[in-house]
Amino acid sequence: MSPLEEERRRPPTAQQFVLGELRRAITTGRLRPGSPIRQDALAEEFDVSRVPLREALKTLHGEGLVTYQAHRGYFVETLSLDDLREVYRIRELLEEEAVRRAVPRLTAGDLARLERAQDEVERAAAAGEVQEMAAANRVFHLTLFECAGMPRLVRLIRTLWDTTDAYRSMYYGDGGNRERVVSEHRAVLGALRAADADTAVRLLDEHRAHAVAALSAVLDG
Amino acid sequence: MSPLEEERRRPPTAQQFVLGELRRAITTGRLRPGSPIRQDALAEEFDVSRVPLREALKTLHGEGLVTYQAHRGYFVETLSLDDLREVYRIRELLEEEAVRRAVPRLTAGDLARLERAQDEVERAAAAGEVQEMAAANRVFHLTLFECAGMPRLVRLIRTLWDTTDAYRSMYYGDGGNRERVVSEHRAVLGALRAADADTAVRLLDEHRAHAVAALSAVLDG
DNA sequence: AGCCTCCAGATTGGATCCAATATTGAATAT
DNA sequence: ATATTCAATATTGGATCCAATCTGGAGGCT
Numbered sequence A, B: 001m002s003p004l005e006e007e008r009r010r011p012p013t014a015q016q017f018v019l020g021e022l023r024r025a026i027t028t029g030r031l032r033p034g035s036p037i038r039q040d041a042l043a044e045e046f047d048v049s050r051v052p053l054r055e056a057l058k059t060l061h062g063e064g065l066v067t068y069q070a071h072r073g074y075f076v077e078t079l080s081l082d083d084l085r086e087v088y089r090i091r092e093l094l095e096e097e098a099v100r101r102a103v104p105r106l107t108a109g110d111l112a113r114l115e116r117a118q119d120e121v122e123r124a125a126a127a128g129e130v131q132e133m134a135a136a137n138r139v140f141h142l143t144l145f146e147c148a149g150m151p152r153l154v155r156l157i158r159t160l161w162d163t164t165d166a167y168r169s170m171y172y173g174d175g176g177n178r179e180r181v182v183s184e185h186r187a188v189l190g191a192l193r194a195a196d197a198d199t200a201v202r203l204l205d206e207h208r209a210h211a212v213a214a215l216s217a218v219l220d221g
Numbered sequence C: 001a002g003c004c005t006c007c008a009g010a011t012t013g014g015a016t017c018c019a020a021t022a023t024t025g026a027a028t029a030t
Numbered sequence D: 001a002t003a004t005t006c007a008a009t010a011t012t013g014g015a016t017c018c019a020a021t022c023t024g025g026a027g028g029c030t
Helices: A001-009 A016-025 A039-044 A050-063 A081-105 A108-127 A131-144 A151-163 A163-172 A175-193 A195-220 B002-009 B014-027 B039-046 B050-065 B081-104 B108-127 B129-145 B151-163 B167-170 B175-191 B197-220
Strands: A066-069 A073-076 B066-069 B073-076
Touching: A001 A039, A016 A039, A016 A050, A016 A163, A039 A050, A039 A108, A050 A081, A050 A151, A050 B050, A073 A163, A081 A151, A081 A195, A081 B002, A081 B081, A081 B151, A108 A175, A131 A151, A131 A163, A131 A175, A131 A195, A131 B129, A151 B002, A151 B081, A163 A175, A163 A195, A175 A195, B014 B039, B014 B050, B039 B050, B050 B073, B050 B151, B081 B129, B081 B151, B081 B197, B108 B129, B108 B175, B129 B151, B129 B167, B129 B175, B151 B167, B167 B197, B175 B197
Parallel strands: none
Antiparallel strands: A066 A073, B066 B073
């Protein structure tokens, strides 16, 4: 990527830029779990001052990626296998609620948007574009959740997705997983068209369960 | 140091002081929904600089009490009656999970801690100490949730409690409500001692429903 | 040795100042 | 009159400096 493109893609504020960098550093394990976050060192590394760094850390604290103790600072929070399972269990609870509320409210326009999102998922899956597929998958699910008309619920779910973003990219790196996701989404769409909330919830539970199982296998090794 | 002791301690940083003030200002409606938050004016009013104010705003953004647009600033998010109901519905989902996981794991020590917390609730209720009762009530519930062994779930629940803190204080302002809370807590304790998760969940659902109903009546007027 | 006190260095918290961006309103052209 | 441009102002974003607090170790005491 050229420096010009890099420059264009850079977020409009330093804190948002640092936020993305920190997420990557934490989820890839470059910042080790439990270790303290030295603001001076990181600020210098990212070539910003400590002010935007601290605001980014405050956001990460809200997401649970770091812990905070007054006058002692921020510490990288472990995202262990147990944590991953816990996040998915919480998602199961919240997303079931969202889907059950959304299904009876789905309009033709909503379904059309979901199908467009699914088209993009399938295109990216076929092309093997991991990042694009992760983004399209996110659009698909969140589009559905938005239809529940519960903005705070959706906010929480979105935050939970954010905390496990890097793991999902790992999942999509495998071609078999990509195919599975495509077919699972198609089944979900069928249930949604039929306004069958029970089936949609069950399919989405299985959808998540597969992801957890696959990621568990990877993280164990 | 236990997290619950941390819960009661007043953190000695300006940002957390401002955080509490902002929460009150927003939930009491002094800062009107949708209106922009002028950092200079508020910082001067609270007698701090804009730095801790901005970090507090970042926390509130994570909780959904304010929205944020880069280079345009923060705006007060409405916490309407619908929002309040939504928060309580989400709490219902998450707290049921926490209780069901916690009940079979409760030790004699856990029950003793719950009883101590309840003693403090009753003392504060009898003395009419609203703030103290809100704090003790919080300790009671979070002590129970902590026993679930799901730290991320507890974090989410804690955040949901934070967003409606000011409303709970209103609730405890009424003597009848205080008495009701005391007796409801006693019933919950009985179910917990009997390791009866179904009953505990049902009682806590009713506990929340009463609070929502009472607050709805207040907020309508 | 074990424990406390206290000092120096390290680190975070906060205040002030400057830069970057958005908004407003007046002047201009159509 | 309406739309547009552009300068003036208001507001947010960020850098630097100073203050408050924590940490770790040297020294003294029982």
